[in-house]
Amino acid sequence: MGVGAEGLSDLGPLPGKIKGKILPSVPMSAYTSFQVGGRVDYLAFPEDSADLREILRWCKQKGIPYFVLGNGTNLLVRDGGIRGLALSLAQGFLRVKEVEEGPEKNLILAEAGGPLSRLVEFSRRKGRTGLEFAAGIPGTVGGAIFMNAGAFRGEMKEVLHTVCLMDAEGNVVEKGKNELKFSYRFLELSRGEIILGGKFRLLPEKDRRIGDKIEENLRRRKARQPWHFPSAGSVFKNPAQGPAGKLIEETGLKGLRIGDAQVSEQHANFIVNRGKARAQDILALVGKVREKVFQEKGIWLEMEIQVVGED
Numbered sequence: 614m615g616v617g618a619e620g621l622s623d624l625g626p627l628p629g630k631i632k633g634k635i636l637p638s639v640p641m642s643a644y645t646s647f648q649v650g651g652r653v654d655y656l657a658f659p660e661d662s663a664d665l666r667e668i669l670r671w672c673k674q675k676g677i678p679y680f681v682l683g684n685g686t687n688l689l690v691r692d693g694g695i696r697g698l699a700l701s702l703a704q705g706f707l708r709v710k711e712v713e714e715g716p717e718k719n720l721i722l723a724e725a726g727g728p729l730s731r732l733v734e735f736s737r738r739k740g741r742t743g744l745e746f747a748a749g750i751p752g753t754v755g756g757a758i759f760m761n762a763g764a765f766r767g768e769m770k771e772v773l774h775t776v777c778l779m780d781a782e783g784n785v786v787e788k789g790k791n792e793l794k795f796s797y798r799f800l801e802l803s804r805g806e807i808i809l810g811g812k813f814r815l816l817p818e819k820d821r822r823i824g825d826k827i828e829e830n831l832r833r834r835k836a837r838q839p840w841h842f843p844s845a846g847s848v849f850k851n852p853a854q855g856p857a858g859k860l861i862e863e864t865g866l867k868g869l870r871i872g873d874a875q876v877s878e879q880h881a882n883f884i885v886n887r888g889k890a891r892a893q894d895i896l897a898l899v900g901k902v903r904e905k906v907f908q909e910k911g912i913w914l915e916m917e918i919q920v921v922g923e924d
Contacts, residue, residue: 650892665783688918704726708723772813857914
């Protein structure tokens with residue numbers, strides 16, 4: 614249990630009620646792929662739904678805002694940090710298993726806290742095709758569902774069958790894909806809802822063929838994207854007019870730098886941290902990119918990464 618750490622006295626009896634842990638005053642730079650950001654008041658690691666329910670009850674009683682951290686791979690935390698509580702499901706919600714098997718379609722359950730890569734590898738070993746597009750996408754299963762993550766003309770909503778959710782009151786419900794509102798890189802949730810996991814409808818296929826597709830997609834990703842510096846993946850959503858990276862490159866912004874934040878010289882839709890970037894540097898660079906693309910192309914780029922916290 615997360616008991617005894619300085620600052621936990623503010624939590625009252627909560628640490629003794631859960632199996633997981635709660636850490637006070639945690640630097641978010643240690644939990645985000647950008648490796649920047651100030652401190653969050655509390656970071657909680659529930660081990661199961663009962664833990665999560667207790668934490669949500671405490672947040673409601675104390676008026677504490679909360680958000681789900683995921684794997685921090687699509688997140689920018691401002692330098693002033695976050696007032697409230699961040700939830701990580703990465704130490705308890707990790708199951709991946711096949712729950713239905715048939716000659717035409719198969720159903721795999723994956724909980725939200727596990728890495729998406731584990732789900733992709735599990736489906737390959739089981740000989741289930743449909744998730745090859747997700748090879749190399751960082752982050753958790755829950756994050757991928759929430760962002761409707763996609764690549765190579767595939768996205769999560771195409772293979773999802775149901776999503777399991779907990780609401781702000783601690784109630785758990787499973788919703789079918791047709792009950793949910795997906796859009797490009799987004800799943801609309803009710804206020805306070807948390808994704809606990811999903812079930813995925815996949816098709817049978819020879820694992821060698823699946824493996825070949827996965828390897829090809831990984832090769833394409835590695836060739837296109839900057840792997841040598843911290844980043845949060847694609848910064849902007851692709852507008853209807855074409856790939857955001859291409860639009861940014863055409864305006865001559867590759868390599869543009871503010872402090873240690875830089876528009877990647879390899880892929881213009883990535884901003885990388887070359888060592889000591891601050892969130893304010895990254896956001897200033899985002900602003901300059903948006904302004905230049907709007908001036909030259911008449912297109913206002915919409916951000917794909919999530920920005921949270923205080924300046």
